[in-house]
Amino acid sequence: METLTKNKILIVEGEDEKRFFKEFLIFLGIYDVQILKYDGKNNLKNKLKVWIRDSNFKNIIAFGIIIDADNNPYTTFQSVCDILKNVGLNSPQEMYIFSEGIPKIGIYVMPGNFKEGMLEDLCLKTVKDNPLISCVDDLIECANKLYKEGKVKEFFGKYDYFKSRRFYRNNFLNSNGKIKNIAKARALAYLSIMPEIVNSVGIGAEKGYWNFESEELNELRKFLENFR
Template identity: 40%
Template structure:
């Protein structure tokens, strides 16, 4: 059975790792007490889970919904995919990413990393630490892996793992890295995302 909603704002993210990341980011922003965070299971499970959420106890009290989704290869395609699902389940989608629709619930969509580029949460987090001294080691490591017969297929995820491995207390995921304070939440690269989430106030 789905956990009931106890707040008037819903943040839908892809998985457990994203839940951990956004818990810490919302805490940093001072709005964690306003928002229920739920995972939507990525693009393959998004429709079914969002449909189920609309039937969960407490959903009728939800006034705003923010959906976070990775662009992967194409931000426009990702946005179209999300809006298509929202319309099918009876929710009004915004006209553009980074915005909220009118009405209740108002629905907003943010496509990682910046609503226009291809990529994912990993790319955004790496941008926040691009000047960190460990990134030279990360870059050298990735260059070395490119010489392997079977190197990493997902370079941003490999870079994240290499960066986290360079920290005093190693964690193995981007969300746990956020919990440890390893990503720079003061970075200007996070401002578009923070501005979007601030609309949940």
């Protein structure tokens, strides 16, 4: 478990988020924020309990939490507020807005603007005008069509090897299968056709593949300015 070394803390879900926000903070010229990861929503409460027991927590002046909305930004926000109250911290009244007092605490629910989704959705919004996105969308549309028509299942079902694998049992026994996470699929497809291929949105941020000048990041930029 990492110890607290700075008086401004941003906690994020995983390694991708840590890489992305490190690069974005550098782009904004904000260098004095420590980024910690809680490694999945289910671990947030336990990680917070450990961090607030750190002897340096009393020095924290700004504390931000980044979390994916997934299917519902409002219930996600409320669940984080409940966790904060459970560990003895004040929660903000609204998502994207920091609370008063010390430490001031803010919750940013991605992709922002009270929308469903995740980091990958936010990244893709920043390059929505890149002509390569149309290629990515053509791929996803084609794949969805093939799943719906049962042609993907038909291919895997021809071979005993595939039928013996767990992925086949989980995805094809009772259905034609589907792309389970469209945002991740689109993001990875986009990254796979870059001049230098990478396999995660965080490394994509380090490479400069997401547009940090995009207006789609204005709300996030405003949130992070609280750390300046």
